Amino acid sequence: MSFDPHALDLRFEAAKALAYEAGDVARRRFLDRGSFTIKFKGPQDYLTEVDQEVEALIAGKLARLFPGDGFIGEEGAGRDPMDGHPVWVVDPIDGTSNFAHGVPHFCISIAALVGTEIELGVIYDPMVDELFAARRGAGATINGVAMKAAATRHLKDATVEIGFNQRAGLDKYLRLIGRIAATGASTMRGGSGALGVAYVAAGRSDAYFENFINAWDCLAAIAMVKEAGGYASDFLANDGLRKGNPVLAAAPGLKDEALRLAAIEGLVP
Ligand code: IPD
Ligand code: CA
Secondary structure, three states: OOOOHHHHHHHHHHHHHHHHHHHHHHHHHHHOHHHOOEEEEEOOEEEEHHHHHHHHHHHHHHHHHOOOOEEEEOOOOEEOOOOOOOEEEEEEEEOHHHHHHOOOOOEEEEEEEEOOEEEEEEEEEOOOOEEEEEEOOOOEEEOOEEOOOOOOOOHHHOEEEEOOOHHHOHHHHHHHHHHHHOOOOEEEOOOOHHHHHHHHHOOOOOEEEEEEEOHHHHHHHHHHHHHOOOEEOOOOHHHHHHHOEEEEEEOHHHHHHHHHHHOOOOOOO
16 A cells, blocks of 8 residues: 655654644643543543543644544544545553653654554654654654664663553563563563653663553554664554554564563564
8 A cells, every 4th residue: 555655744744743732732731730630441541631632632633634544542533544545543642640640751642554554653752852753764763863773682681661551461461571570681661652662762771562552552653663773563463553462662682582582472573
């Protein structure tokens, strides 16, 4: 499936402008903590009014700019694309639990794909004013400077992130941490899958593992990892776009060891 590359470049520019605009809204609301209420979609699955407000802003603007494009958003906004048109995949606030607790580590994540190609990915962290961006075939940048995955070759030397949500279950999570920590790797959890995977692209982290994650949490960042020379598992296999999937992103030299030792069930390499 192909789509006019210039039309995709235009969308890339639009996504960056929208990420800044949405990020400004999220930052303002975050700093005015009394301005929003917090609800739950499920156990430990936070939802604030700001998630919905930011998704409506992004979905509305994209529909006006590119009426033939499809849309999938974490908070439920959806639209089918016209034949051959891109589909936008948006997480209005990734790291909602951090946002709700006053922890300044969250982001806006916007990806667009045509068929199974992630054509662009944009992530904006409004609290440190960092814009991560990747366009397929044209590299990945952070605030305009090229990103490159780390040169790490062994998990024993690595710092890695292991994401968690209730959907994949606690047992699997504990077993995964056990296998990875046993290698000597230092493990962490930052609470935003989008930033966690983007940090692999930036060489700030050596790998990101999660037993189950949704497309809006990780597609933009996967585009970045690939463009930054890193390894990312085939997230879109088995209808990952709609159903979610496990994910592994890693520095290129860690790919084989990480795949073998993580042994994540259902992961398509
Ligand atoms: C979650 C975060 C978390 C990841 C979960 C996601 P949310 O998204 O990205 O780090 O481990 O899988 O669901 O709820 O903050 O938008
Ligand atoms: Ca999310």
